[in-house]
Amino acid sequence: MTDPTLTDEQIQFRDAVRTFVEKEITPNATRWDTEERYPQELFQKLGALGWLGAAFPEDVGGSGGGSILYAILCAELARGSAAIALGLYVHTALASAAILHLGNDEQKMRFLPEALAGKKIGCWGYAEAGAGADISCIATRADKDGDVYVLNGAKLYITNSPFADFMVIVAATAPEKGLKGMSLFIVEREMAGVNVSAPFKKLGMGASEMAEIVFDNCRVPECNLLGPENFGFLLALKVLTLGRIASAAFGVGLGWAALEESIGYTSTRLQAGKPVSSHQFVRFTLADMATKLEAAWQLTLHGARIADANQPHDKEASMAKLFATETATWVCERTLHLCGAQGYMRESKAQRFYRDCKVLELGEGTSEIQRETIARILGV
Numbered sequence: 214m215t216d217p218t219l220t221d222e223q224i225q226f227r228d229a230v231r232t233f234v235e236k237e238i239t240p241n242a243t244r245w246d247t248e249e250r251y252p253q254e255l256f257q258k259l260g261a262l263g264w265l266g267a268a269f270p271e272d273v274g275g276s277g278g279g280s281i282l283y284a285i286l287c288a289e290l291a292r293g294s295a296a297i298a299l300g301l302y303v304h305t306a307l308a309s310a311a312i313l314h315l316g317n318d319e320q321k322m323r324f325l326p327e328a329l330a331g332k333k334i335g336c337w338g339y340a341e342a343g344a345g346a347d348i349s350c351i352a353t354r355a356d357k358d359g360d361v362y363v364l365n366g367a368k369l370y371i372t373n374s375p376f377a378d379f380m381v382i383v384a385a386t387a388p389e390k391g392l393k394g395m396s397l398f399i400v401e402r403e404m405a406g407v408n409v410s411a412p413f414k415k416l417g418m419g420a421s422e423m424a425e426i427v428f429d430n431c432r433v434p435e436c437n438l439l440g441p442e443n444f445g446f447l448l449a450l451k452v453l454t455l456g457r458i459a460s461a462a463f464g465v466g467l468g469w470a471a472l473e474e475s476i477g478y479t480s481t482r483l484q485a486g487k488p489v490s491s492h493q494f495v496r497f498t499l500a501d502m503a504t505k506l507e508a509a510w511q512l513t514l515h516g517a518r519i520a521d522a523n524q525p526h527d528k529e530a531s532m533a534k535l536f537a538t539e540t541a542t543w544v545c546e547r548t549l550h551l552c553g554a555q556g557y558m559r560e561s562k563a564q565r566f567y568r569d570c571k572v573l574e575l576g577e578g579t580s581e582i583q584r585e586t587i588a589r590i591l592g593v
């Protein structure tokens with residue numbers, strides 16, 4: 214968890230986030246998980262600290278820090294609560310980043326300063342009942358009618374949607390053209406025809422809130438089209454690499470929290486008069502956890518550094534996301550194993566980590582989709 218490759222500024226930032234998380238998030242994480250409620254006030258606190266804008270330029274209200282600082286933020290937040298990191302990442306790395314990369318100046322200034330201050334919260338919706346890994350099946354339509362687009366369809370499993378003020382939505386503008394006929398829209402919550410369901414019950418990430426959004430003849434003005442008509446989503450797939458780096462980072466952060474729990478429990482749990490951590494099997498498991506997490510963190514930082522150097526990093530972002538999230542699942546499963554029956558109890562951290570980790574392999578492109586991306590870049 215020490216990293217000589219980080220600069221003094223990055224270490225100071227990490228320490229500040231860690232202090233905040235230990236005071237404001239870690240002590241409340243189990244309660245928020247049980248209550249299945251996202252503490253929305255956190256957005257404004259993180260916005261006031263300038264951290265929501267860690268990866269955004271100053272001219273739109275960001276703090277100009279870049280991908281490395283953003284990865285540090287996600288990892289440290291996830292150490293306290295992966296569900297809190299999930300809500301923040303959807304708001305910043307997906308909804309707000311889409312506006313940053315694809316929006317015109319008017320759209321950026323209309324949405325980003327308030328978003329990065331935590332005053333307006335965003336969600337990102339592409340998934341549907343029939344479109345998950347295969348995004349070409351998106352059935353939500355946006356039909357042009359004068360100077361508005363009329364949206365009809367439904368987006369499923371949308372994080373932050375129960376309280377989001379703006380929604381970046383993928384819809385087909387030329388359905389016959391498949392992926393080359395999909396556009397992005399900024400839908401504002403108060404627009405007529407936007408209906409959000411009650412929050413869903415989930416296995417993990419209890420404190421994050423997700424629901425279904427149904428669009429029923431929702432008339433979105435032309436000025437809310439994000440990026441070029443028909444190509445907005447294709448462009449978004451190319452430029453939204455920050456999401457994969459963020460997913461990797463919060464896999465690492467969740468893994469760190471699980472490792473700490475494993476070390477704490479096995480060092481104090483006595484069986485036959487000695488700590489269970491004195492057994493070689495346990496010691497080797499802890500060593501393997503630390504080694505894999507270190508590799509995952511360095512892969513994440515590597516992707517972030519290439520991103521900050523404005524070099525192509527599609528492959529590195531996918532490698533980091535794939536390795537870090539699968540590592541997190543392995544580490545969290547082993548943690549539950551090492552913590553035995555105590556870890557299986559509902560008040561334990563181990564069971565929360567075990568329930569939280571799996572979705573990291575599913576969202577932001579499943580592990581299979583990351584492997585497909587890497588293989589494609591390898592030329593096979």
Ligand SMILES: Cc1cc2nc3c(=O)[nH]c(=O)nc-3n(C[C@H](O)[C@H](O)[C@H](O)COP(=O)(O)OP(=O)(O)OC[C@H]3O[C@@H](n4cnc5c(N)ncnc54)[C@H](O)[C@@H]3O)c2cc1C
Nearest residue numbers: 337338339340344345346347370371372572575576579581
């Ligand atoms: C907690 C949570 C939060 C979410 N938040 C959001 C959100 O904010 N916005 C949003 O748009 N979506 C969100 N989602 C949905 C998420 O994007 C989808 O779950 C994801 O895209 C996978 O789609 P699917 O679940 O329909 O799985 P499917 O596409 O049905 O896939 C099922 C399985 O088949 C595998 N598979 C599918 N195609 C292939 C292939 N070609 N090759 C090999 N294997 C394949 C998949 O890897 C997976 O293991 C969220 C989901 C969860 C659980």
